Amino acid sequence: MPIKKRGTGLTAVADAWQLADIDVTASYPIRPYTAVMAEVAKRIANGQMKCEMVHGEGEHAQFSIAHGASMAGARATTGSSGVGVTYAFETYSPIAGGRCPIQALIGDRTLDPPGDFGSEHTDCLTLRDNGWIYGWAENAQEALDNSLLCFRIGEDPEIMLPQIVAMDGYFVTHISQDYVMPDQAQVDKFLPPFKPEFRLDVNKPVIMGPQIEPEMGPPLEWDRNVVMERVKELIPKATAEFNKIFGAKYAPFVDEYMTDDADMVFLLQGAHAVTCRSAIKYLREAGYKVGMCRLRWIRPFPDAALQQILPKFKVVGVIDTNTSYGAAGGGGVLLVETRASVSEVANKPIIQGFTSGLGGETITHEEFFKMADMMKQTLDAGKIIQSSTWVNFNDYDKAAIEVKAAWEQAAPSTK
Amino acid sequence: MTLAVAIDANMREITVWTRGVTLAKEARDVATLMAKAGGVEGLYVQSFDNYVDLPDRINVACKSYARLSPEPIETYYEYENYHPDVVVVTEETMVKGHNILEGCKPGTVVVINTARDPQKLLKYISPKEKLANVKAIATIDANALGMNVMLTFDGTEGAGDDTTIGAGVGAAIAGAVAKATGYAKLESLLKVAENKDAVKLGWDKVTVLAL
Numbered sequence: 001m002p003i004k005k006r007g008t009g010l011t012a013v014a015d016a017w018q019l020a021d022i023d024v025t026a027s028y029p030i031r032p033y034t035a036v037m038a039e040v041a042k043r044i045a046n047g048q049m050k051c052e053m054v055h056g057e058g059e060h061a062q063f064s065i066a067h068g069a070s071m072a073g074a075r076a077t078t079g080s081s082g083v084g085v086t087y088a089f090e091t092y093s094p095i096a097g098g099r100c101p102i103q104a105l106i107g108d109r110t111l112d113p114p115g116d117f118g119s120e121h122t123d124c125l126t127l128r129d130n131g132w133i134y135g136w137a138e139n140a141q142e143a144l145d146n147s148l149l150c151f152r153i154g155e156d157p158e159i160m161l162p163q164i165v166a167m168d169g170y171f172v173t174h175i176s177q178d179y180v181m182p183d184q185a186q187v188d189k190f191l192p193p194f195k196p197e198f199r200l201d202v203n204k205p206v207i208m209g210p211q212i213e214p215e216m217g218p219p220l221e222w223d224r225n226v227v228m229e230r231v232k233e234l235i236p237k238a239t240a241e242f243n244k245i246f247g248a249k250y251a252p253f254v255d256e257y258m259t260d261d262a263d264m265v266f267l268l269q270g271a272h273a274v275t276c277r278s279a280i281k282y283l284r285e286a287g288y289k290v291g292m293c294r295l296r297w298i299r300p301f302p303d304a305a306l307q308q309i310l311p312k313f314k315v316v317g318v319i320d321t322n323t324s325y326g327a328a329g330g331g332g333v334l335l336v337e338t339r340a341s342v343s344e345v346a347n348k349p350i351i352q353g354f355t356s357g358l359g360g361e362t363i364t365h366e367e368f369f370k371m372a373d374m375m376k377q378t379l380d381a382g383k384i385i386q387s388s389t390w391v392n393f394n395d396y397d398k399a400a401i402e403v404k405a406a407w408e409q410a411a412p413s414t415k
Numbered sequence: 416m417t418l419a420v421a422i423d424a425n426m427r428e429i430t431v432w433t434r435g436v437t438l439a440k441e442a443r444d445v446a447t448l449m450a451k452a453g454g455v456e457g458l459y460v461q462s463f464d465n466y467v468d469l470p471d472r473i474n475v476a477c478k479s480y481a482r483l484s485p486e487p488i489e490t491y492y493e494y495e496n497y498h499p500d501v502v503v504v505t506e507e508t509m510v511k512g513h514n515i516l517e518g519c520k521p522g523t524v525v526v527i528n529t530a531r532d533p534q535k536l537l538k539y540i541s542p543k544e545k546l547a548n549v550k551a552i553a554t555i556d557a558n559a560l561g562m563n564v565m566l567t568f569d570g571t572e573g574a575g576d577d578t579t580i581g582a583g584v585g586a587a588i589a590g591a592v593a594k595a596t597g598y599a600k601l602e603s604l605l606k607v608a609e610n611k612d613a614v615k616l617g618w619d620k621v622t623v624l625a626l
Contacts, residue, residue: 032466117466170466171492271492278489282420362493369418 003181009143009172012179013105013165014039016147017049019187023074023194024052026065030084031117032107032169037079059088063104067091070100070162071208073199075151077102081169082109085123095162096131097224098209101154101194102162103147104132107173108270110359118360119169121270121322125333127164128299131224133231134164135297136270141179143167145248148182148191153238155194159227166298168321170360171271182246190245232300253302254309255294258284262291264315264375267338269295272321272356272363279368288372295334303341310338311347317375320388321357331355331388350378353388363391373397426484427598428496431503432515435468435475440578442505444585446479448614449592451580451607452599453483461488465495476513483598499523501596505557505588510536516545523549524596526621528588530556533624546626553595553623557587560616581608590617 005015014036017025027037043049052069056062059080069076080088085106095102106124110116124134133154137143143165150163167173198206212220236252243250257277259265266276273294283290293309293316295302310316320332329335331353342348354371357363371389374397378385389395429449433442443464450462461482464470468477480496482488498518504510507529516523523545527536533552540546581589586608593599594617601618608614 170494174466175461175463175492177491274492275490278422282418282422285420286418362490365418365420365422365490 002183002186004178005181006176006178007140008035008174008176009137009140009167010035010105010107010174011039012140012144012181013147014043015181016144017051017077018043019182019184020075020148020151020191022049022051022077024054024066024069024076026054026056026062026069026076026078028056028059028062028080028084030059030081030109032109032173033079033081033084033105035173036105059084060091063088063091063095063102066102066104067095067098067100070095070102071098071200073194073196073201075155075194077104079105079107081107082123083112084109086111086126089126092127092130092132092162094209097220099160100162101151101160103150103154104162104164105147106164106166107169108166109169116359117169119171119271119321120358120360121166121168121320121333122324124164124166125298125322125324128333131228132162132164132299133297134166134299135295137165137167137172138271138273138294139172139179140177142250143172144179144181145242145246145250148187149238149242151194152191152242153231153234156234157197159231159234160196161227161231166270168271168360171274171362186245190242228300232304235297235300251296253296253305255296256309257292257294259291259293259309259312261289262313263289264317264372264379265291265293265313266317266319266368266371267293267295267334268319268321269298269334270321272319275363275365276368279365279372282365283369283372288376290372290375298337301337301341303337306338306341307345310342310349311345313349315375315379316349316351317354317371318351319354319356319363319371321363323355323358329353329387335388350382350384352378352384352386354391355388356391367391370395370397370399423484423486423488423490425486426482426488426490427500428498429481429483429501429503429592429598430496430499430515431479431481431505432509432513433477433479433505434473434509435470435477436473438505438584439464439470439477439479441583441585441588442477442479442503444581444583445503445505445589445592446481448581448586448589448604448608449599450481450483452589452593452603453481455603455606456599459484459487461491467494476509501526501592501598503588503592504528505584507531507536510539514542516540516542516549519545519548521548524551524553525549526553526555526588526592526595528557528584529554530559533622549626551595551623551625553591553621555588555591555617555621557584557591557617560584560587560613560620579609581614582610583613586610586613587617590614590619591621594618594621595623
């Protein structure tokens with residue numbers, strides 16, 4: 001029987017790892033990731049889980065341990081946060097290139113400087129060119145479900161790629177909430193045991209991770225490119241199967257909210273979708289025809305889905321909870337990717353960027369209201385007013401304009 | 416733009432001030448117990464630790480929070496209780512040097528774990544301009560409730576509590592908070608706390624000074 005539980009995104013993923021009967025997990029503490037390793041250690045000690053737990057001397061070691069375990073045929077997991085994610089950077093491409101489908105849990109944390117525990121997606125987004133499959137969960141339930149879905153997709157014999165279950169630090173990792181831990185029989189039906197075709201085995205020797213000649217490189221890279229395209233095809237199938245077995249209602253790529261008659265939408269990923277939905281309710285009452293598109297995956301990027309969905313709207317406000325200094329358009333990663341996705345679509349909407357929730361700040365209702373106001377101005381103008389706006393810094397909503405005018409009146413510019 | 420909407424207008428917020436490690440678990444228990452008791456009474460509830468504090472550093476100031484609302488909580492992903500209705504101080508010296516009344520609403524109740532006269536503690540409480548919002552100060556000498564009301568230690572960091580909830584001083588303080596505020600019935604608290612004697616003692620021995 002599925003069990004109703006109250007816990008966090010971290011305990012939920014520990015549940016997923018227990019249900020997936022992982023063989024090896026590699027740990028190293030860093031907030032907010034820490035609790036999942038504490039939770040798994042506890043379950044091993046209690047006899048709830050049978051799993052080899054190896055404590056690395058740092059994140060690079062941690063990911064390398066999981067890499068090695070996977071080469072030996074183990075279903076292996078690990079995870080980290082913030083600067084821990086970037087400390088392990090060297091390992092990501094070899095793991096994906098070696099087609100080792102390990103799973104990492106990343107609870108976002110702001111990169112230094114300065115030290116900040118809050119969630120910012122930049123840490124995890126720095127990995128986007130390394131060939132890992134990943135997307136953000138908005139709550140504990142989705143964290144659990146994404147973990148199972150990721151194992152299923154990543155370990156598919158036609159795929160064999162590592163995955164990241166990404167979630168906002170604190171919001172999803174630390175705020176306790178209700179979720180359902182599925183039944184073991186459901187999981188066994190959905191997720192077959194991990195049986196890789198090739199593994200390190202003294203009786204059947206193979207070479208993994210060899211040094212190669214330059215001309216041997218391109219075919220390997222082509223292969224990695226092709227397989228990522230294959231992931232795009234598998235995601236809808238695996239999601240449909242997941243929904244059927246677990247009674248869930250996940251959209252394969254883009255979770256739409258109140259978009260049927262919307263002329264403008266927020267486009268975002270992760271935990272802030274929760275407040276966004278609540279804010280939309282108030283905005284609708286105030287007459288704004290606004291909705292939300294939440295990305296379930298960042299790699300592979302849901303470009304085909306967005307090409308279908310976005311032309312329905314007139315204005316899209318992309319909310320980036322990450323930084324990509326100097327990026328095209330002045331916003332973050334999502335703005336660049338969203339614009340690129342629909343750049344060749346004839347009736348594409350006006351796409352503007354917002355940078356908000358940095359440092360792990362909650363994007364408040366008031367900030368969503370401000371963004372809606374700015375999107376409405378774009379809608380009325382019929383053209384972009386400001387390519388990207390850092391909320392609370394260079395806003396141009398009515399209140400901000402009034403404040404600027406008052407400043408100007410009080411102390412006229414001497415230029 | 417500011418829409419004139421009151422979000423979570425009927426939500427009540429309880430902020431529990433404490434010291435890292437030595438009393439962190441007890442403070443978390445006060446928040447957890449109040450939230451669970453509210454849950455028993457059919458309210459929408461939430462309890463959480465302040466994420467920005469450093470509760471694994473011995474004796475640093477840190478906070479735990481509880482929220483109770485008759486409607487689903489909309490500001491679910493927030494870091495703090497920005498507008499507390501109840502401020503609990505689990506260690507008396509914390510009244511000095513911390514702006515425990517920051518953001519408090521009119522009608523706030525302050526509950527302090529102390530053997531001292533609340534009138535004497537009053538002069539330390541800050542910010543001073545918020546004192547007008549305080550309706551009452553309640554005191555409970557939870558540390559003196561006997562051998563069966565002990566301190567418990569545990570860190571969670573986003574996972575569940577390993578130890579039972581409300582085994583020690585926190586249970587007594589929760590009893591005092593419930594009585595001083597009327598936010599939970601004694602029976603509801605007794606249902607969710609491990610140490611029922613401590614809850615009863617806290618409920619019985621709290622003294623409330625109306626301001």
